[in-house]
Amino acid sequence: MRPGEIDTPALLVDLDAMERNLHRMAGFAARAGMRLRPHAKTHKCIAIARRQVALGAVGVCCQKVSEAEIMVRGGIDDVLVANEVTGRVKLDRLAALARRARIGLCIDHIDGVAEAAAAAERAGATLDVLVEIEVGGRRCGVSPGRPAARIAASVAAQPRLRLRGLQAYHGAAQHHVDHDARRQAVCGIVEAVRETLTAFAGEGLVCEVVSGAGTGTYELEAAGGVTSELQAGSYVFMDAAYARNRDGNGKPIDTFAPALFVLATVMSRPAPERAVVDAGHKAAAVDSDLPEPFALPGVTYQRPSDEHGVLVAENGRLPARGDKVLLVPGHCDPTVNLHDWLVGIRGMHGPGAHVEAVWPVDARGAVF
Amino acid sequence: MRPGEIDTPALLVDLDAMERNLHRMAGFAARAGMRLRPHAKTHKCIAIARRQVALGAVGVCCQKVSEAEIMVRGGIDDVLVANEVTGRVKLDRLAALARRARIGLCIDHIDGVAEAAAAAERAGATLDVLVEIEVGGRRCGVSPGRPAARIAASVAAQPRLRLRGLQAYHGAAQHHVDHDARRQAVCGIVEAVRETLTAFAGEGLVCEVVSGAGTGTYELEAAGGVTSELQAGSYVFMDAAYARNRDGNGKPIDTFAPALFVLATVMSRPAPERAVVDAGHKAAAVDSDLPEPFALPGVTYQRPSDEHGVLVAENGRLPARGDKVLLVPGHCDPTVNLHDWLVGIRGMHGPGAHVEAVWPVDARGAVF
Numbered sequence: 001m002r003p004g005e006i007d008t009p010a011l012l013v014d015l016d017a018m019e020r021n022l023h024r025m026a027g028f029a030a031r032a033g034m035r036l037r038p039h040a041k042t043h044k045c046i047a048i049a050r051r052q053v054a055l056g057a058v059g060v061c062c063q064k065v066s067e068a069e070i071m072v073r074g075g076i077d078d079v080l081v082a083n084e085v086t087g088r089v090k091l092d093r094l095a096a097l098a099r100r101a102r103i104g105l106c107i108d109h110i111d112g113v114a115e116a117a118a119a120a121e122r123a124g125a126t127l128d129v130l131v132e133i134e135v136g137g138r139r140c141g142v143s144p145g146r147p148a149a150r151i152a153a154s155v156a157a158q159p160r161l162r163l164r165g166l167q168a169y170h171g172a173a174q175h176h177v178d179h180d181a182r183r184q185a186v187c188g189i190v191e192a193v194r195e196t197l198t199a200f201a202g203e204g205l206v207c208e209v210v211s212g213a214g215t216g217t218y219e220l221e222a223a224g225g226v227t228s229e230l231q232a233g234s235y236v237f238m239d240a241a242y243a244r245n246r247d248g249n250g251k252p253i254d255t256f257a258p259a260l261f262v263l264a265t266v267m268s269r270p271a272p273e274r275a276v277v278d279a280g281h282k283a284a285a286v287d288s289d290l291p292e293p294f295a296l297p298g299v300t301y302q303r304p305s306d307e308h309g310v311l312v313a314e315n316g317r318l319p320a321r322g323d324k325v326l327l328v329p330g331h332c333d334p335t336v337n338l339h340d341w342l343v344g345i346r347g348m349h350g351p352g353a354h355v356e357a358v359w360p361v362d363a364r365g366a367v368f
Numbered sequence: 369m370r371p372g373e374i375d376t377p378a379l380l381v382d383l384d385a386m387e388r389n390l391h392r393m394a395g396f397a398a399r400a401g402m403r404l405r406p407h408a409k410t411h412k413c414i415a416i417a418r419r420q421v422a423l424g425a426v427g428v429c430c431q432k433v434s435e436a437e438i439m440v441r442g443g444i445d446d447v448l449v450a451n452e453v454t455g456r457v458k459l460d461r462l463a464a465l466a467r468r469a470r471i472g473l474c475i476d477h478i479d480g481v482a483e484a485a486a487a488a489e490r491a492g493a494t495l496d497v498l499v500e501i502e503v504g505g506r507r508c509g510v511s512p513g514r515p516a517a518r519i520a521a522s523v524a525a526q527p528r529l530r531l532r533g534l535q536a537y538h539g540a541a542q543h544h545v546d547h548d549a550r551r552q553a554v555c556g557i558v559e560a561v562r563e564t565l566t567a568f569a570g571e572g573l574v575c576e577v578v579s580g581a582g583t584g585t586y587e588l589e590a591a592g593g594v595t596s597e598l599q600a601g602s603y604v605f606m607d608a609a610y611a612r613n614r615d616g617n618g619k620p621i622d623t624f625a626p627a628l629f630v631l632a633t634v635m636s637r638p639a640p641e642r643a644v645v646d647a648g649h650k651a652a653a654v655d656s657d658l659p660e661p662f663a664l665p666g667v668t669y670q671r672p673s674d675e676h677g678v679l680v681a682e683n684g685r686l687p688a689r690g691d692k693v694l695l696v697p698g699h700c701d702p703t704v705n706l707h708d709w710l711v712g713i714r715g716m717h718g719p720g721a722h723v724e725a726v727w728p729v730d731a732r733g734a735v736f
Contacts, residue, residue, distance in 0.1 A: 367707075
């Protein structure tokens with residue numbers, strides 16, 4: 001089947017670009033001597049997680065217990081829920097999973113230690129724990145230094161918990177467009193981690209892993225010297241938001257290529273100045289940037305509604321009624337979560353483009 | 369089961385509020401002598417569509433062929449795809465559906481007439497057609513007046529198509545906060561419809577139905593005197609965006625009550641000034657307004673990421689770690705589309721609150 005025969009809207013993956021992206025990040029981690037634990041919340045797809053592991057990843061991260069359950073069922077045997085897990089129902093599910101695979105979670109509150117330990121005890125399993133510290137993202141995370149070491153000591157005292165180290169992820173830093181702003185944020189991470197490592201040493205605690213970093217900061221964090229495990233996820237697909245980031249010379253960063261596209265059809269050409277496509281909020285997330293038309297210079301996507309988007313040409317040529325167009329999603333993770341299938345295309349932008357694989361978005365809607 | 373026992377994030381429906389909303393809109397349409405054809409893209413749920421029909425709705429609207437297929441399978445026997453339908457694959461599916469139910473679609477281009485007629489011919493079925501006109505929303509829709517009448521005449525000449533009338537929906541007008549701005553937009557709709565009716569008369573064409581209006585404009589459109597069928601959808605649930613609309617005296621409009629909530633858990637209280645909940649972009653859409661905490665005065669929801677939201681208290685009390693909170697979605701339609709289930713609660717805000725129904729979001733992800 002050729003891409004033009006696929007009904008729309010559909011979520012396409014440029015397999016060649018994705019594979020290059022996978023190899024590049026795996027190669028970087030290997031050269032840097034870092035563990036790579038890609039975030040599976042980006043793709044939610046077992047087939048892609050397996051490729052990441054085959055290229056050397058130690059396992060994957062998930063954000064939710066339900067995602068972890070799906071990844072373990074798909075054969076991934078080392079999963080970190082890179083997030084706090086609250087409530088007995090979820091903790092019991094996570095601990096049950098730890099009977100079948102190596103499972104970790106983050107804790108940022110002293111009460112979380114006893115809760116996780118009790119769940120592990122009920123399941124007769126052992127859970128890995130990273131103490132999450134606040135590194136500037138103002139989301140979860142205990143204060144660095146002694147408050148973090150206090151939680152870590154409590155973890156180390158629990159026979160069913162295995163203190164692994166620190167979660168030091170700074171989400172907001174990924175999307176500072178300016179290189180110096182990202183570098184500055186990473187300096188803050190390094191400082192917070194060092195302060196905490198000193199406090200760990202004071203308590204005689206060993207920190208085996210400092211996990212963090214994303215597609216926006218992985219190189220800077222490698223240079224920072226404290227992060228040992230990369231949690232990047234978006235590099236697999238890239239998106240319009242990440243494409244705005246600039247390097248130290250103010251240039252676009254082309255390490256990773258856009259590999260995820262929403263295929264849409266022009267359903268109406270009601271006026272010369274606009275073309276309406278059949279992909280709106282329910283086909284492409286708009287929480288970060290709007291989707292961007294691919295290979296349509298001068299054309300922008302505007303005013304999305306639930307099932308429509310409007311293409312407008314400042315100084316470009318609009319596609320005709322019935323034409324199919326590719327949109328680069330503004331934000332890949334929530335866009336993938338809207339779709340049931342990823343349609344993998346080989347030779348995507350060439351004359352021999354064809355469908356090679358159709359993968360379910362296995363963890364679509366897995367929010368629990 | 370009580371709401372507090374439901375794992376999070378979950379999508380809850382206040383059944384009492386929803387039923388009041390359903391009755392109020394049904395009562396309004398009956399008193400106004402208008403047909404009510406609620407938009408099923410809001411709830412995507414057969415159980416709710418059936419209740420709407422039981423209260424007098426003539427059928428439902430959908431935005432996509434796949435939604436229409438699901439509604440017909442659920443027993444709804446009159447479905448309008450209130451949208452252009454492009455391409456032979458979709459048109460053939462729609463025409464096949466017309467063998468089992470009364471099915472309509474919108475057309476805004478002369479080529480669309482022959483395409484729909486050919487599909488109806490292949491299926492041996494008849495399709496209702498509304499000619500969609502541009503009424504100010506700058507989305508789909510042919511120019512009003514003679515261009516619209518030209519398409520209508522072409523429809524009327526096709527034995528397998530049934531010219532029903534006009535689609536005159538103005539999406540952007542629904543969310544003008546100011547009453548005068550909405551009234552002004554409705555004046556534009558009325559003018560466009562009148563011009564088109566004159567052109568219809570000139571061609572000897574009959575317009576049986578003028579379909580349009582939404583939760584933001586239904587009263588104004590009733591007063592306008594040209595709209596005969598109401599396509600409102602959001603009134604079932606309401607959301608934070610609609611709650612901003614004001615009446616002619618600048619007052620909030622309380623005709624419809626919020627009936628849809630995302631139940632979330634406080635997963636982290638890392639600092640006195642913030643509480644982090646487990647509901648982000650993948651649990652509540654942020655394309656319009658951000659979700660709003662319910663019954664937590666002085667508390668706002670900020671900085672959502674994929675699976676987190678941050679509650680901040682300007683001058684209110686933040687909930688504790690482990691507490692469950694209700695969020696009113698910013699935009700109900702795309703929020704419903706993120707979830708697999710609607711959990712119906714009876715007596716929601718009282719001491720006897722309990723789960724009465726669990727309905728699948730039947731058309732979740734039906735974007736085709």
